[in-house]
Amino acid sequence: MTPKMPNCSFILFLIIFQAVAASSLTNETDYEALIAFRGQITSDPSNALSSWNGSIHFCNWNGVTCGKKHQRVTALELPSLKLAGTLPPHIGNLTFLRMLNIFENGFSGILPEEIGRLTRLQTLSLDNNSFEGELPRNLTNCADLSHMGLGGNNFHGSIPEGLGSLIKLAVLWLYTNQFTGKIPPSLGNLSALTDLALAKNHIEGDIPPQLGQLSKLTHLRLQLNDLSGPIPPSLYNISSIVMFAVGGNNLSGSLPSDLFLTLPKLQGLYLGINMLSGPVPSSITNASELVVIVLSSNAFTGPMPTDLGGLKKLQSLFLGGNLLGTEQGDDLRFLTSLNNCTDLRAVWGNYNNLKGTIPDSVTNFSTTFTLLALHENFISGAIPSRIGNLVNLEWLTLYDNMLTGRIPDSIGELSKLQLFSIGLNNISGVIPSSIGNMTSIIYFFVLRNMLEGAIPSSIGNCAHLSEVDFSQNHLVGNVPEQLFGLSLVSIEAAQNNLTGPIPYRIGKLVNLQNLDLSENNMSGEIPSTIGDSVVLQWLYLQGNHFSGTIPPSMSNLKGIAFLDLSRNNFSGQIPGFFADRPFIQNLNLSFNMFEGEVPNRGVFQNLSVVSVTGNSKLCGGPLGLQLPKCIEAAPKKGHKSQSRMTALAIGISVSIFLLLTGVIISARFFYRSSRSVREETVTSLTEDRHLKLSYMELSQATDGFSLANKIGEGSFGVVYKGILPSSEQTVAVKVLKLQERGARKSFMAECEALRNIRHRNLVKTITCCSTLDSQGGDFMALVFEFMENGSLEKWLHAVPNEAGGSETDMTLGLLQRLNIAIDVGNALEYLHHHGQTPIVHCDLKPSNVLLDSEFTAYVSDFGLAKFLMGDQASGRTETSSIGIRGTIGYVAPEYGVGGEVSTKGDVYSFGILLLELFTGKRPTAMFSGDFGLHEFVERSLPHGLDQVLDPLLRLKDVQGNLHECLVSIQRVGLMCSAAQPNERMDISKAAVELQKARSILLRGKTGRESCVLDI
Structure with a gap:
């Protein structure tokens, strides 16, 4: 049957209807x-x-x-x-x-x-x-x-x-x-x-x-x-594969021998942090397109293929944390073939069983080469004498091997070197004076060797030096005074044969946290200037020949935690201010010549912390110290003549008082006549202290405040990158959004705060500007040092160049994150405890932490800062109508219910920031079970560490010391971010614990030192 055709008019109607419907x-x-x-x-x-x-x-x-x-x-x-x-x-x-x-x-x-x-x-x-x-x-x-x-x-x-x-x-x-x-x-x-x-x-x-x-x-x-x-x-x-990334899992098995023959286009191979085993395939020599190969933290065995010269594009080779090596030794021959890799930048061969010597051929590596890490192996022989040829080298870590020989003189040619770590070897000879040419060095660790001679005074040229460790060598002579002209955080020189006094310039080390000169032959008194090192936390002077009394200026060391003066010749009374140091965890004053009454309060009540044994003239103190009672002095014979002397003294005092009164009255006339002139001078000096910049100069510096130069924006201001026309200095210009309510108040608060503070981890203010713009309107701006690496926010939550691609792109490493946490903690500790008036930042968060070119952290944006007066500084909270002060997620819970601003609020923000640093998760993220970031971490420790850490840092099946360190760091964050203010750790204590963790991780003392922190 022929099907019946639909009516054409009906079809036309449908088409028109659909068109109308679409319209x-x-x-x-x-x-x-x-x-x-x-x-x-x-x-x-x-x-x-x-x-x-x-x-x-x-x-x-x-x-x-x-x-x-x-x-x-x-x-x-x-x-x-x-x-x-x-x-x-x-x-x-x-x-x-x-x-x-x-x-x-x-x-x-x-x-x-x-x-x-x-x-x-x-x-x-x-x-x-x-x-x-x-x-x-x-x-x-x-x-x-x-x-x-x-x-x-x-x-x-x-x-x-x-x-x-x-x-x-x-x-x-x-x-x-x-x-x-x-x-x-x-x-x-x-x-x-x-x-x-x-x-x-x-x-x-x-x-x-x-x-x-x-x-x-x-x-x-x-x-x-x-x-x-x-x-x-x-x-x-899959022959088309360019990137093959399966690292950070629990994968097992071995790699096929023809792996690199079947993947001819492979550029990135990421197999790290698994349980892979067996040999590294010899076919790797054919992987001509490889740029990055990551085999670290597995169980690969045997020798590394020695012919890698065909990897012309290779930049990074990660082999650390395996079982590579042979019984025969000579396991480092593969390094020689890397001379043909003209783009080579980094070789990690640490934590293996590599034996043999470092071939001299490594000194012929590409000029792009920046990192050589061979620590914790069984490498013998000497450091290549021409190591200085690697002119762009930034990291050289050879610690915990069996190296001998001397530190080459050519080491001074490494002007870009930042980390030099050769501790735990058998290196002898002197420290070459050429180290003074290592102008970029930050960490210099030569501990546990057989070095002799003096510490070169040329080390004073190393302007960026932060930590040095000369401990357990045979060094002699004085500690060079030039060392104390730097911005050091830690000086360790224990167990040597050093002599002489502690340099008087120690007071210039305002950021010094750790000083260990124990077990030497040093003498003299503790300089009074030590009180200027206000952030000092560890001071070890035991086992020397120091004498004199404890200087009163040490009362400025509010955050001192470990103080050991034992086995010296100190005398005088034990100062009472030690009793008021709540952070002291060890106070050892034993075997000296102290005398008088021991304080019977504060830290002295804790017998597990204090030791005064071997001071025969001490008395009193807590009963547990078992010291004799102090005997009150009896009146001496001839008390009548003594009374006459007393009367005479009183008469003389009255006469002097009357004389001084006359002098003071006369001086008041001079003071009144000169007061106005003096105040004008002080005002002038204050005004001239900072660079003066006009609106036009700032406009020119930022190309008219163009969007192309905009680098950030907050509630009250927009930040632009600029270049000052007068000095060509690169700066950050924060222009206040004066139309926003509270912007002017924020500007004044920030100016007042920045005028009163100065610390290496607080952003440096160049000047402020309050004037009229080109239209006659009000203009307010602050000018800061420009930070090349931007904010911590950018690095923690960056958009990957490729989804989950290179594990190093825009990613902070474990040590970098810990350094940043310590920097921020030090800044807060200074604000809370070491200024003329305690300052609460009130808006600590990753976007207000800036990073310079070396990833040193600086706390910025003091627009919400508050000065504490009187009992506010104690950290107590009261009802207030101020409302929430800070940013959601980082603001302390008590602020949300009207709690008074206190340093405890900053500690909460720091705790959250610390957890965010190591988890990679924002506090505003949603967690299962309606938990917040604090609860997410708390319920996962200690056994769920791998579920807590930022996956880019996660370490599978790590046991012992490293696991304990990471858990303890997280617990510092938890204790700082406790819901109740009185349960939070003080920022000084937090900084101490994080510093201890960094000290252990930097030295690589796995299995040698416990990392269970005192929390």
Whole structure:
């Protein structure tokens, strides 16, 4: 039967009806969806949506693109605008949408199910927001998707099996979330996939062999999960692979011998922190495209292939923490072949079983070479004499080996060297005076060797030197005075044969925290200037020939924690101010010649802390010290004549008093006549202390305050990078937003705070400017030193160049993070305890911590700072109407209920910042079970350390000392961020504990020293 044809008029009617319907949707549905989107925005600091109003058609709104034919929205692009809010269900009504890009904002909440209605969607870019919940299963309806970017959020649950049906997907980024479960084998069906990024989640189980079907894959990123089992051989057959990253898991097995033959395009191989074993494949010599190879923290054995000259593009070779080495020795021959790698920058061979000598050929490495780490091996022989050829070397760590010979004179040619660590070897001879040419050196560690001679005075040229350790050598002579003209944090020279006194210039070391001169032959008195080193925490002088009394200026050492003066010749009374030092954990005054009464209060009541044994003339004190009672002096014979002398003394005193009164009265006339002149002089000096800059000069420096020079923005100001025309100095200019309520008050508060403080970890103010702008309006600005590495915020929460790509891109290492925490702690400790008046910062957070070129941290932005007067400084809290003072997530809980500002509030913010430093998680992130960051860390320690640490730092199956150190650091953060102010650790105590952890980690004393901190 011939089918009946439909009526043509009816078909025409349907076409017209659909066109009319589409037209109505253009004017209503898309508009309403965009309005709903705007209505869910809670923060728009850059006014990106200011054009979203009825004055222009919505197709002309910022970030909106419409199709020309139907005027339907085809793209919504609002990336990197710091928008905050949620994504409304109405987004599903934009049915013509092909691109949704809100990358790097502050969106939160769940991803609405309605997004599955966007069947035309090709690009979904939601990376680096705070979305949560499970992925909508109906995302599989978006069959045209080619780019799905959901990384850097808080999505949880399992990865939907149905994603394997999106056969047009070329990019699938789910990195840095909370996904659990297994990798769906169905992902192997994504034949167009080029980039698969599942890094930094909690995915477990085996890697599906089906992923080997992804013949176009170039980037495979599965690192930092809980994957186990062997790496499927099928993955080694994807010849298109450029980056192969599976580090930070529990993968086992060995590598195939032909690995580098089947992956000819491989540039980055990241296998670190697993349980892989067996030899390193000899086929590595054919990997001509390799740039980075990471094999560290596994169980690889045997020799390293010796012919690596074919790796022409190699930049970094990470081999540390394995079992590499042979019984025969000569295990470092592979280094010679690296001379052909003209881009080589770093070689890590530490924590292995490498034997043999360091070949002289390493001195011929590329001029790009910056780091050589061979510590904790069994390396013998001498340091190559021509080591100075490596002119760009920044790190040289050879400690804990069996090295002999001398420190080469050529070491002084390493003008860019920052870390020199050769401790725990058998190196002899003198320390060459050429070290004075190492002008970039920060850490100089030569402890536990057989060095002799004097410490060269040329060390005074090392202006950036922060820590030195000369301990346990055979050094003689005086401690050079030039050493005390630097900005040192730690000086250790214990167990040598040093003589002479402590240099009087010690007071110039205002940042000195640790001084250990114990077990030497030094003499003289403790200089009174030691009181100027107000942040000193460890002072070890035991086992010398020091004499004299304890200077009263030591009462300025408010944060002293460990003081050992035992086995010297000190005399006089024990000062009472020691009793008032709440942070003292060890006070050893034994075997001296102290006399008189021992204080019977404070720290002296704690017998486990104080020792005064071997001072025969002491009396009194707590009963536990078992000292004799003090005997009151009896009146002497001839008391009548003594009374006469007393009367005579009184008469003389009265006469002197009357004479002085006359002098004072006369002086008052001179004072009044000269007072106005003197005040003018003081004012002038104050005004001239800082550079004076006009509005025009600042405008010229910042190219008219152009957006191209804008580097940051806060509640009350915008920060620009500028170059001062007069001196060509690069500066940061903070221009106050005077239209904002409270901006003027913030400016005055910041000026007042910065006028009263000075510390190496507080941002340096160049000048302030309060004048009129070119339009005659008020203008206020602060000019600071420019910090090359920007804010800590940028480094903790940076957008990766590639999703989960290089583990070193924009990533801070463990030691860097700990150094930053200590720097910030030192700054707060100074503000709270060592200024004329205690200062509370009130807004400590990563964006207010700036990093210079060497990653030294500086606390900035004192716009909310408050000076404490009287009993406010004690840290107590009272009801107040000030409201919340600070930033949500970092502000202390008591501020939210009207608590008075106190130093305890800063300690809370510091604790949260410390937890954020080591977890990589914002305090405003959402954690399962409605927990906050504090509770998330607290419930995971100590056994869930790997679940707490930032995955880029996570160490699998680490036992002993390092595990204890990391747990203890986290506990410092927990104790600082306790809910109740009186339960929080004092900032001085926190800084002490973190300093101890750094001291142990820097020296690499694994297994030699306990890292259970005193918390």
